[in-house]
Amino acid sequence: MSSLYSILPDSLAERLETNKLILRPYQEGDEGDFMRVLQENSDALNPAFSGRLARIKALEDVRLQMQQLRTDWDNRKTFDFGVWTKADNSYVGDIALQNLDHKIPKAEIGLYFSGWPKTRALVQEALHCILEFAFDTLQLNKVYIRCTARNKFYGELAEENGFKEEGTLRSDFRGTDSNELHDLTYFGMTRPDYEEQRRQHESENPVTLA
Template sequence: MHAALPPPLTPLITARLTLRPYQSTDEADFFAVLDQNRRRLEPSFPARVASVQTLADATRTIKQFAQDWRTGRLYVFGIWHRETAAYLGDISLRPTLQNPVSAEVGYYLAAHAEGQGYAREALAAAVQFGFGEYLQARYLTLRCRRNNPRSLAVAEATGFRPVSTRRRLWPLRSPETEIMHYRLDAAS
């Protein structure tokens, strides 16, 4: 793929946050945020919510994240508040398998962590990781639901620009929503 060795498991440190790959001791926090925010997260993260229904599922998912990291399939960082050590959510980068390398970014926060600038701070750190020495992505992409103005604002404040809008039915029982696609190119 793009790197002979996986990136080190070194945390990304920002002014208020620590972003780090999950450890086996994180399953309770990981499960609690997904379980407490299940309804809110399901429209945007249906696979994650569906796959983590129990604490055992959380343990299995965290093990899969570690395997994905080693193989370069997916890089998932849990987001923790530096001062309080509270778990806030996660952010991930899914690289492409072809050249030029690009990666899709996905992120979510617990409801109590929204509206405080944490997503913007975490996304800025993930951008640096994506364009950094290990991944060396040419560009990054992300998707936001048009009816999620906070997520749209986070993308644009971090330098992402809209490239298209697509209509999508998800889940089939809900009304049609628009998905905004964003892109951020590496500095030349």
């Protein structure tokens, strides 16, 4: 058992809520939504999620993928949340904490959403929620986002919300079934960054007691 597992809480809330969103692990019945968003956004998901796209060809593939995500969750390896809107229960995307490193501890945020840029505000809301889960619940010390040129808009959104651009690794990523090499730009948030963001938010939105 990894030492990361030993420092995490024995039980974790699996359903997270924001003003407009519900974030939760995938379950039976989500297969159609999961596959639809992948298929409708396949161009935007390449090359970052080319591996997931390659694995999903039929509903049975989705079921196997969800079983693996459940196993990874139970083993504290990956925390993958599907994202639904509260207003009409529409599935809009996926956000996950993955590649957990127990030594720091830190994790990578992976995400994709349909309808960008119209869903920008929802993506930001989901990002804030996953940051609270990472720093307050899991007690991580750092999270980061890696972006290729095609999805750097997520990194730019992260910068607007307290992440710092940490540099670009040239020719550092290759998608599934592709010989093309891509540069990866890193955007990171440390615990001090997160706490400074919280202090700033609290100062701009003071609580008034009756």
